[in-house]
Amino acid sequence: MTRTHWVAIAAVVPALLFAGAATVASAGGDDGTNAAATVPAVDSAEAGFARDMAVHHQQAVEMSFIVRDRTQDEEVRRLAYDIANTQAGQRGTLLGWLDLWGLPKVLAGTEPMAWLKSGEHGEEHGGQHAGHGGVEQRDGAPMPGMATRAELDRLARSSGKQAEILYLRLMTDHHRGGVAMAQGCAGLCTVQAERNLAQRMVDGQQAELELMADLLKARGAAPRG
Template sequence: MSRTHWAAITAVVLALLFAGAATVSSAGGRGDDSAASGTPTADSADAGFARDMSVHHQQAVEMSFVVRDRTKDEEVRRLAYDIANTQANQRGMMLGWLDLWGLPKVEADREPMDWMASGAHGSHGGHQAADGSLMPGMATRADLERLGRASGKQAEIEYLRLMIVHHNGGISMAKGCVELCTVDTEKALAQGMVDAQQSEVRLMVDLLRKRGAEPLA
């Protein structure tokens, strides 16, 4: 495994450990005075990021399991496992925060990404992308169908291309939380996502080029 990949995994593990410990601490110290504790509201950036990034992460997990079944290449399978495991754990943490805050995990009447509308990264706020995806970087149904039909080297290329775009979208969202979220543990996790996913993007670009392909424009 490359030094870059180890750095990505280390950054995520540290973020998860810090955020998990701090969450337990804050939950234990809240007592009965939740109103005075600064608990996020349903329309806050903290809640919006937790909801939307949980959906975003779920697709990354699904794509990673697809490619593990479509190739025997150990390098790509190992990367896919790492992404699936990391993002499933982070998703569980964010959904746990929503439970802790007493907030819904899904709000049907709220546009995805509307929490980013007030920040510097707000160009995605409340708008569906032109390609039909709900959030920055998310694969469309056609993308997922193409990945599901591919095998071997072509499946590796499809996965790496889609995941680079997916990570870049996730990085934009995580930077939005770093800017707009108010819960320190969540901001720390978001910054960990930025650092780790930027490192993984560099790794995936290298893996693509080893296969004679380039990232999508």
């Protein structure tokens, strides 16, 4: 990323992390319990989801700041702004929970998505892997749905309509992976506040998937695969 991208992120993320921390401090589930009331195990679904989704969200923020500077299209810029703000705030909440639980934000020696049941992992197919929820993991990508470094570099070099289409395709893949991961937490996590957040992620990203499909169609394009 360029210095401009990092300056933009540095200006937005601290405030969102503060907001996330404030949310964590008062977060409660529908049953009135607090997210800090139960401390999950270091290798639990709750901790694994928080760590992996924080990484997943960070790339979405990165891609959104990149495309903001590569197009003047107001629809795409507005979508990118919404995604960056929403996911930076959610990331702050997830990292705040790990702090409250006294758990590491990075667990050495643990593969991404290890917290999901083994039956949800797919098998390797050629240069790609069938990941959680049937979402593909491309070689070089940290998790299913995430972009590779080469794809991010390509986005940073593109402009105009080309940048818009590439961003929408990459973010569509990204959201598909995020939805599958959040659905995994909604089914496996036991902390009610975290389950609630995971379900909000599912609902919000599914709505954005529909919007991105429309934006791609308007540009004579379609999602990948």
